[in-house]
Amino acid sequence: MAGAGKSSFIQRVAAYLHSQRTPPYVINLDPAVRDLPFRPNIDIRDTVNYKEVMKQYRLGPNGGIVTALNLFATRIDQVMKFIEKRQEDCGFVLIDTPGQIEVFTWSASGTIITEALASTFSTVIIYVMDTSRSTNPVTFMSNMLYACSILYKTKLPFIVAMNKTDIIDHSFAVEWMKDFESFQDTVNRETTFASNLTRSLSLVLEEFYSHLRVVGVSAVTGSGMDELFSHINDAAAEYESEYRPHYEQLLREQEETHSKERAEQLERLHSDLRNVAVDSRTLHTSDGNVSDAEPGPSGLILTRGIADPEDDSNSDTDTDDHQKTEESREEPAFHSYLEERKRRLQLRSNQ
Numbered sequence: 001m002a003g004a005g006k007s008s009f010i011q012r013v014a015a016y017l018h019s020q021r022t023p024p025y026v027i028n029l030d031p032a033v034r035d036l037p038f039r040p041n042i043d044i045r046d047t048v049n050y051k052e053v054m055k056q057y058r059l060g061p062n063g064g065i066v067t068a069l070n071l072f073a074t075r076i077d078q079v080m081k082f083i084e085k086r087q088e089d090c091g092f093v094l095i096d097t098p099g100q101i102e103v104f105t106w107s108a109s110g111t112i113i114t115e116a117l118a119s120t121f122s123t124v125i126i127y128v129m130d131t132s133r134s135t136n137p138v139t140f141m142s143n144m145l146y147a148c149s150i151l152y153k154t155k156l157p158f159i160v161a162m163n164k165t166d167i168i169d170h171s172f173a174v175e176w177m178k179d180f181e182s183f184q185d186t187v188n189r190e191t192t193f194a195s196n197l198t199r200s201l202s203l204v205l206e207e208f209y210s211h212l213r214v215v216g217v218s219a220v221t222g223s224g225m226d227e228l229f230s231h232i233n234d235a236a237a238e239y240e241s242e243y244r245p246h247y248e249q250l251l252r253e254q255e256e257t258h259s260k261e262r263a264e265q266l267e268r269l270h271s272d273l274r275n276v277a278v279d280s281r282t283l284h285t286s287d288g289n290v291s292d293a294e295p296g297p298s299g300l301i302l303t304r305g306i307a308d309p310e311d312d313s314n315s316d317t318d319t320d321d322h323q324k325t326e327e328s329r330e331e332p333a334f335h336s337y338l339e340e341r342k343r344r345l346q347l348r349s350n351q
């Protein structure tokens, strides 16, 4: 959520990795952020001018961010190449995303970017939550619903980083997740519609909580980093054992579907060409012989337009008929003309 401390968290994680002598590769995907507490290696703001996008397309702030991300998503191949190049010397790639859930998680470009990354690299989602602003059970539940929807949308290994533990310890939230009664007791103190809904939802989320990795961190003090990385390593291992085979299976299925479609298209092409061949029936091989066999498509193309001497001699078209008739009429006429000329000359010589 906005202001949860995502950018501060990235900065803290990057500092931690630097201290471990494994500097990360950092990408900023938030086009609307004004000041970043870290220097990204790739920054969406270098590619797309968010303010200009808003002006040109007459959009509001969220529309501007979505459009900027759409434009950036068209370059994801290049981003992937940059990451691949740096894979040797960077063990981790940190990606800061826009906070609004509809802008990244539920947008087409957000999905394209996530899937491109997740189909190639060990990808882990970290949901940064503002612990100090989640002490109210209704706000806590909103945060959990956000987290849950991101998990179900991305279907990737997932960690909840409860940030700002320097302000308040996250143990109350962990207790609410583990102990349903304790959460109900807190909610029961309120009788609003939101609290009734929250009570029902907590039942639904029990299953989600049971598989969740939760860690308390402070982007300001840097506490919780060791535990966070232990969770990240677990999550990465989970990616390799469960998600990668799943993605590879999906890729194989996609490839199979494509090759099946290609084969069907080729088959359609063959049968179309066979239909053409049926019309012409008799075909001529390249050596000039007549073949009754059905040709392949290339045979048909090669023999098209080759002249057949027999056809020429036996040609029996309307035009030929017309020429023959004319010639047969012209010959006796010419004879009688010559006869007439001869007769006149004889007459003239006799006179």
Ligand SMILES: Nc1nc2c(ncn2[C@@H]2O[C@H](COP(=O)(O)OP(=O)(O)OP(=O)(O)O)[C@@H](O)[C@H]2O)c(=O)[nH]1
Pocket (backbone or CB within 6 Å): 001, 002, 003, 004, 005, 006, 007, 008, 009, 030, 033, 099, 163, 164, 165, 166, 167, 217, 218, 219, 220, 221
């Ligand atoms: N006390 C305390 N404050 C924090 C912590 N992390 C972040 N903050 C403060 O929370 C505010 C928001 O932090 P950001 O890192 O900008 O949060 P963000 O989620 O990136 O914000 P948006 O990009 O606006 O969504 C800033 O004033 C930070 O100093 C923390 O661990 N403890």
